Amino acid sequence: MEIPAIVGAGLVVIGAGIGIGRIGGSAMDAIARQPEAYGKIQTAMLIAAALIEGIGFAALFAV
């Protein structure tokens, strides 16, 4: 039985989605705990999210 590539891509996207969701959630927690560090947390969050997003795109376009 052959699994279509798009299924794999979908799995990667699910993984990336969970990853970015966790980053966002953790960032919210961190901001709630330390509102004064808002800018730094946001920057770090965006960078991490962008890196995971890159993996997601790689999977999508590899199909």
Add this chain to the structure above:
Amino acid sequence: MFFVFNKKLTFAPILIRLTENQRFMIHQSMRRTLTLLLLTLGWVSYAQHEPLAQDEAGGDLKAKIKADIQHHLQDSYDFTLLSDEETNIHYGFSLPVILWNDGLKIFSSSKFHHGEEVAEAGGNYFMLYHNKIYKTDAEGTLNFDENHHPTNTKPLDFSITKSVFSTLVVSLLIFLLFSSLAKSYVKNGGIGKGIGRFFEPIVLYIRDEIAIPNIGEKHYKKYLGYLLTVFFFIWFLNMFGLTPLGINVTGNIAVTFALSLITFLITNLTANKNYWKHIFWMPGVPMPMKIILAPIELLGVFIKPFALMIRLFANISAGHIVLMSLIGLMFVFKTWLGSSLSFMLAFAISLIEVLVALLQAYIFTMLSALYFGFAVEEHEHEEAHH
């Protein structure tokens, strides 16, 4: 993912064309007035011009919307604002086609008659097929292989296409905006004046929040010009993509490739010894790890700009697809409820798109700054801490 939220706005093509198609609903003269009105209001966007079957059923409508979206995403050889399918008149202007094939060939894209005719230039014949130029004989014969790809030779194409034209106009706009801002500083004794002043805090934000923290106080000056330029370039093009002009520059892989290539070149050409040492001979890890890490790190050098390229391209083109699909839905649902719902959805999504336009420009700039920061980082002090 950002991907999901990306949509771009180009109402007019579908709007106009579908209006035309449902001509039983709107009287001929009334429709012309409407078209003109839309044109004057600037609501009119891009329309592509495939020969259309005159009698359309529902299935054709969906196929047509799909084709419209496909056409919108691709570059085009003329700048069409809208087209009247009934009379086959296209409102817009043609752009120069520049080909290199047996010498330089320059002619107006109007010669193609929107893909319907064979263009002749200097004894050679060219034909548009799926928005690409192929060299043909005088009759415009195209030979296909088994995969339905034309086997005709493609001439080297340096045409001023719609995207090139839009880029030129937007670049000119950016240049005029910021050079006038720069001049106003001199004239007003250090205080900016005019519209450009709105952008001054953004310039400062990029310097203080993106360049300095990521690159460092010592080296940031070298890169600041590029970061500022790339930010405003992407942002403005993204925003113009949301206007009904119907341009899609940043959702074009060649454009994002060019931008990320420049980031890649700047990163690696200005990198210091430390950067290369961290790639090929990672300090502070055991010997076998060094050997394993080297190819991974080296791959990372290429993956970083690649991700930059794909991210911008995917976000913007996905945005355009979703937005245009939602607009198309208005015409698929022929009930007021469905249409108004999809209108509201399209409206909300366009608002998100405005945010995404800024966010993508920010991320591109931010990540470029981060990579530059890696390239010039000096590890000596940090090593002691680890």
Add this chain to the structure above:
Amino acid sequence: MEKLIEQFSFGLFIWQSLIFVLLLILLKKFAWKPILNAVNEREEGIKNALAAAEEARKEMQNLQADNERILKEARAQRETILKEARELKNTIIAEAKEQAKEQADMLVVQAQQSILAEKQAAVAEIKKQVSELSIQIAKKVVANELSIKGNQEQLIENLLKESNIN
């Protein structure tokens, strides 16, 4: 992926790179440099102005302290001067009193002396007159007495006795 590669337009890539690099160079020269310079200058100016204000504030404080010090000194000086003056006044008054007293004493002494002298003069005068009177009386008496011989001798004797007593 193949679709992406197929979509890739080399002409667009070339134009795009060209336009972007041109824009980058032009903006760097005509926009970013002057804008950032102006902003830097302004920030520098603000920083300098703040520093100058701080300096001025400090100077002001110094000045105020100086003023206070000078005022204090002046007050102290005034105190001293007043004290000195008071002392001087007291001395002068005391001296004057002394002098006055001396003068008065002297006057009193002089008065006493002159009174004494007057008194002596008066006494002398009285004595003189008394003696003259006595002589005249004596003359008469003598003249009378002398007319009687026995008496004469006795009288002389008595007179001599009497004058001896004095």
